[in-house]
Amino acid sequence: MDSKNNSFNERCYELLKLVPKGKVTTYREIAKALHTNAWRAVGNAMAKNKSLFVIPCHRVVRSNGSLGQYALGADKKSELLIKEGVIVTNGRVKDLGKFIHRFST
DNA sequence: GGCGTGACCCCAT
């Protein structure tokens, strides 16, 4: 489980699972947590994610406050975030820095 | 073993 044999994309899922409800994270933060600048690969991992019903992919948003894409649709993503307690307006997070969750202090 | 793609990010104007 805590093995380091997991692929890069699986590590993204693990970090994502660490995000509590009512909070969100950014692709940039995940990449940083992995000590890499592969935000591209992170998004790619979500796009190919097979654990859509196991990983809260809807809690991942872009660094500029936009929600980004979602397997079920960006519209559904915003709905879920709002239900989680995140303030979303016009498809964008109102106070990203307030809901952002960082894996590092 | 190499190329293209992608749920992106940052900077300058």
Add this chain to the structure above:
DNA sequence: TATGGGGCCACGC
């Protein structure tokens, strides 16, 4: 504030 252009990494074929 919005828009355009360039660049980064991992995965699949």
